[in-house]
Amino acid sequence: MSAATEYHELVRHLVAALNGRRIYPPQHPVLDRTLSRLEQALHHLMVSRDEVQLGVLGTRLLADGLPWQDQEEPLSLLSQELRARGVDKLTFQRGFTRADLDSLLEVLSGDRAVAGAGILDAVPVADLLAGRGVSRIRLGHLDLEKEDASTLQTATPSERGAYEDAVSGLTDAMDCARTGRFIRTRQVVTLVENLMEHLTRDPAPLLMLTALKSHSDYTFTHIVNVGILTIAQAQAITHNTEVIREYGVAALLHDMGKVKIPPEILDSRARLSDAEFEIIRRHPIDSLHLLRETPGVGDLSLIVAFEHHRRYDLTGYPALPRQVPQHFASRLVALADAYDAMRSNRSYQREVPPEQALQIIQQQSGKMFDPLMVRLFIRMMGAFPPGTRVRLDTGEEAMVLKAGPEDPHRPIVRLVDGMTSEGDRLRLVNLSERDPKTGNYLRSVTCSLP
Ligand SMILES: [Fe+2]
Known part of the structure; x- marks a missing residue:
């Protein structure tokens, strides 16, 4: 079955x-x-x-x-x-x-x-x-409580709407690709513009929504997560909206060639044979061919589709006859893709806790990933990315809302353990806060929770 x-x-x-x-x-x-x-x-x-x-x-x-x-x-x-x-x-x-x-x-x-x-x-x-x-x-609950979203800086219905629209838009695009119809490029651009608008206002809520686990690398949640993480990275580098939009579109379209992989291989729970791996490794070229035939798709999307499994150290696939460095956009997409893939719980791989995923990314700095991009990514996500549930040393449970401005290990969190010791329910807490008398931190993260 x-x-x-x-x-x-x-x-x-x-x-x-x-x-x-x-x-x-x-x-x-x-x-x-x-x-x-x-x-x-x-x-x-x-x-x-x-x-x-x-x-x-x-x-x-x-x-x-x-x-x-x-x-x-x-x-x-x-x-x-x-x-x-x-x-x-x-x-x-x-x-x-x-x-x-x-x-x-x-x-x-x-x-x-x-x-x-x-x-x-x-x-x-x-x-x-x-x-x-x-x-x-x-x-x-993704939005755990019905409190004032503007003060809690969590996902509002509008942000969730942008996320949901992106998922259903992607469903449509994948359907087109699968059945040989043209992908509606204009629709994909609109989805990206919508995500950009929300990310410009405040990246935290949409980054929190990426904690919606994607359980397979061809699911729509995964692709939308890669899109959000790519746009957020691009926004940290440039204010040029045209460039950011191009990067976002390229991120949403980069894996379209996967529609050519038979579902039994994509879905397989068994260890893949060499021949099956070879079929999977064809998808960047299939993406390139598919997008080249699609009206309105720009050159950058073609480049990212082809290069997203190549690496910063010039290895990876597809193999090239000469050493060509990856395009900057491909580096961002590759990083977003790898991070979200590690965070997903698949039939063949257990979900990696966020702090460990970031650690692996750090270890691959200069190998798989561009060191500059790695530094920016860690700064953007913090040690515990938005949406992560964490246990505090007070025994309380909390949800990370955004990276801490001072220390990546000290994010801003919302306590979700019911009543706090101060009697406030679901209070917003900055983990950089110290006890004024002793100078010690009031709360620290001990671990992330599954
Ligand atoms: Fe891929």
Whole structure:
């Protein structure tokens, strides 16, 4: 069974179990059966991974970071259910129990007889679930609270809209490439302009949205993340909007040649053979050919498509008969691509924690990547990039909002652990703050959280 089919089965059984929970009394044999099927669907998926994640982006349901093309009834039903409860992510981790699943259904089906009348309106469902001692199933929010976005500097509906538009625009472009129709270049340019506008105002919220995990390197979230990370890097280097726009378009189009790779190779969970690797290594040339035939695509997009797997030290692929340095734009895209790929949780590779991903990038400075670009990238992202959940030495949990202005290891965070010691809920904290009496830092990051 392919991963897509397994995810489909999971959603089908999840919707059935949720409906059953509303219709039948607890302990009813029908409920028991639907729960078993749901459990089995999850175990199937977990044969090859430790974590299974469903996400909601706009009206679309994401599985493994990939939006379904046809949003059939069970899929749209589930995305509506989750959205109605303010849930963007539903994560199952290996080791969950049947009792955990039962609690999830109880919370999602809004069983007020158990939860207490009206409580669902006041308490986020994620807290209700955690309050039942469930740690292996998590409900997440990208914009965790409905507080004043301008002060919290987190993703506003408009920023999320720009991100979602970019994902659906990319879906469309990939469809065109796959079916031999022309990619609508003008549409891609508009998406880039929209992302640029938000990034100019404040890069932090969109950088936070890139923490939406892309689970495969041909998914739309991955491509949009590469686009955002490339535009943000370009904006740190130049104010020339025309140049930045060209870089952004090149980033969104650079991997189009992947539509020529058979899905069984892209989707493969097994170690690829040499012949299969050879097919994958053809995609820069396929991208070049495809984009060269597309009206309105500029030379820079062709260059980046061809060069994005070449390296700063002049190695990489496709091999060239003479030593030609990578174009500046290709260096930015290569860095963005590698970083987001490391952050993704794929069937063949576990997600690398952000601080480790940045460390690997640093180690590759002067080899894979341009040292100047590496320095700029680290400064832009900080040691803990926006969107990273971190544990503090006070025991509190926080979400990084933006890199610290003074020290990359001391970002500005939002506490998400409920009440703080000062009694404020979900307070914004700069980790550079010191105790005025002792001079010691008030809080420090101890580690990032998965
Ligand atoms: Fe690529």
